[in-house]
Amino acid sequence: MGPDPGIRRLALGTLLAAYPGPVPPQWAVDLIGEGLAGHTLFGTNVHDPEQVAASTAALRAARSDVLIAIDEEGGDITRLAHATGSPYPGNAALGAIGDVALTRRVHQAIGAELAALGITVNLAPAVDVNSADENPVIGTRSFGHNPDRVAAHAAAAVAGLQHGGVAACAKHFPGHGATVADSHHELPTVDAPLTLLRQRDLPPFAAVVAAGTRAVMTAHIRIPALTGDDPATFSRAALVELLRQEYGFAGAIVTDALEMRGAASAAGGVGPAAVAALAAGADLLCIGARVDAGLVEQVAAEIGTALTDGRLERARVEEAAGRTAELATWPRSTGAADTPPAELGYAAARRAVRVEGTLTGLGRPLVVQLHASSTIAEARVPWGLGPHLTGVEQLRIVATATNPVTLCRIAGHRTIVLVGRRLHLLPGAADLVAALAAQHAVVVVEMGWPGSWRPAGVHAFVTTYGASHANGRAAAEVLGLAS
Structure with a gap:
């Protein structure tokens, strides 16, 4: 007797996959029709705007409410302009300028560009407070080291992106800015009391929740006072008790890439990491950049096994898939986004x-x-x-x-x-x-x-x-x- 197709479809509804190359392979399209939540686009998927638009149209043909995500932060982190560099300054430059209206305009321009290409979710902005000068993974991705300034610009960036027609995903909860280790390679530890987190790291997340961000991304960091021995991605105390209950976030909780060592090593592989993240309260699971059909099936099967052996409750996975579906059906165009000046980003960079x-x-x-x-x-x-x-x-x-x-x-x-x-x-x-x-x-x-x-x-x-x-x-x- 084969696996329950209903369980497989439910599991697929929590997964954000990826595929190689500029043209979606057939397996990537087929999985969408079978219930996969969607795909993240990386630089290898991007050649030019017309090609990206064709790719998103091909994915949407399989299911109209597919999620198509991208990391387009502006500044140093760009997928659309990976061949040349972004025409926009990043968050550190915008924070240094200190003009929240400009931050909103820049992110609205980014959002409008993504929406026009058929992309539905921007895995941005990074709203981490860069309190450690030697942070190897945040740095110029942060609006700065002052929590109030970061909070103001974070809210403006979320409002701009979503006014431009793409859902924002603020990251990396509960704050990756105090680390001196890179969670792509290891599990960083931030040994700070909750009182310090509330003063230093969490104000920007309160601000983006108030600004209506549709999604929040988790950090693969361990904060013993909050998460114990686990990364925040696997911590119910962080995701449910803090983000949902204390800060009132009702949107989709998205994991950072589960292939990163900060998650995969902590759980014993991508499949177990997916189960741990769902159990902790995450809704949409980013598998990573190096994905094929076999890995997607492996992760879905692990979730299915966890549903049958009691590690996961069906109601929890249904809740996750429901929030993911809500994110996918969020209005993608307000019809109000103005065409930005061609030199908007360059003029902003000069001010920084x-x-x-x-x-x-x-x-x-x-x-x-x-x-x-x-x-x-x-x-x-x-x-x-x-x-x-x-x-x-x-x-x-x-x-x-x-x-x-x-x-x-x-x-x-x-x-x-x-x-x-x-x-x-x-x-x-x-x-x-x-x-x-x-x-x-x-x-x-x-x-x-x-x-x-x-x-x-x-x-x-x-x-x-x-x-x-x-x-x-x-x-x-x-x-x-x-x-």
Whole structure:
């Protein structure tokens, strides 16, 4: 006797899968017809707007209320513009500007663009308070380190996205900003009392709930005072008692990708992680980016087994599938979204740039970009000043493999403009900057989270609060180098 098809369909109704390539394979379409909640689009699924629209139409042909999600945060995290970099600054830049009306306009523009392509849910905004300067996974994805400022911009971003016609999914509950470990690779621990969480990390989530966000995404982080030994994704105390009961959230609770080690390792695999998340109160389970039909069936079967062996109650899974269905049928277009100015993001990015020191006499410098690793969340999106410069020599180097004397010889009488992301954390970069500044004219352009590091002896320290295409052009313009 085979598995109960009703149980399989119920289980599929809680799953957000993914598929490889620019054209949805037949299995991805068939699963939607069989009850799969939907798919998340990643950079590998995006070639150009017409192709994305064709893909979403193909998915919707299988079932009109399919969920089609994407991580389009603006700034460093972009899927639509992964080949070039986003035309919008990210949250850190918007927070630095401090204009909540601008934050709303930028996110409304992003929402309208997604809705026009047939995308229904944006897995954004990140509303984490970046209280740890060395946070490896949030950084410029955050509106800042002040809870009140983050809360105000978070509410504006949610309102903008949803006015643009796409459901917002605020993340990463109950706050990923105090971690110094990356939940893509391990399970971070935030050893803080609940009183501190309520003061520091939770105000933005209260704000987005009040703003009507349709979804909230969980964080794969452990907070012993709240979640015990489990990540928040598996914690009923976090998802039901705190988010639902205390903060009054009635929308869909979405998990971060269950393939991430912060979840999969903690549970013993993606299937058990799905069961644990459902039991804790999650509704829509993101499987991850590397998904095939076999993995979807494996996870659905694990949920089905848990329903029969008592680990899951049917009423809980029905509730989850019901909330997911409500998210899928939420009105996707208000008809009120205006066409944004073409230069909206670029003008905003210029307002975010901060210059400490002097840029006079820069002339035609030698621009040196220091290689930096990227997190899984950031992906390998082009960044830097390169696309915006003409007639300026540029080098790409690795700090630990570069002799400062040789670099000074190459520069000659020209100023060296060193461009990087999180330079003080990049191996060898701080020492290289110090060695160069001791014998040469140096300007530093920091395109990551700036923190408190300011190298001695440099002529200027320029902060962009992000590394999007818009941030890169803004920096080039401030330096007087834009083509």
